[in-house]
Amino acid sequence: MSNYSSAPRTLSRPRSGRVLGGVCAGIARRFGLEPWTVRGLFLLSCLLPGPQFLVYLALWLLLPDD
Template sequence: MTTNSLTRPSDDRWIAGVCAGLGRRFGIDPKAVRIAFVISCLLPGPQFLIYILLWILMPSED
């Protein structure tokens, strides 16, 4: 199911579904979003805090 809302899907989750939700929302393959997130974790910054914040704020699809 493709949707334009920013939700965490229940069927394509790895950890919390944040990357899958972002991928679906912006029309990007969720695998590409996951790879970009992992690569961004090699750089300094608040990536983990942003991921946790999105996990809390993004509603679940179910």
């Protein structure tokens, strides 16, 4: 288990542990999950039709940094 579960429960992009923009890492920390779990779920969701990339980009722009 990583240190994400002991972090504050606010939705923001962490400065460490980012792969691209930190959106998945921020969501994982907020809900007490591992970042790779959220990243995997995001990649699987990209197989479905929908605005996943637009939502990711919007969150990247709107979520504050730690």
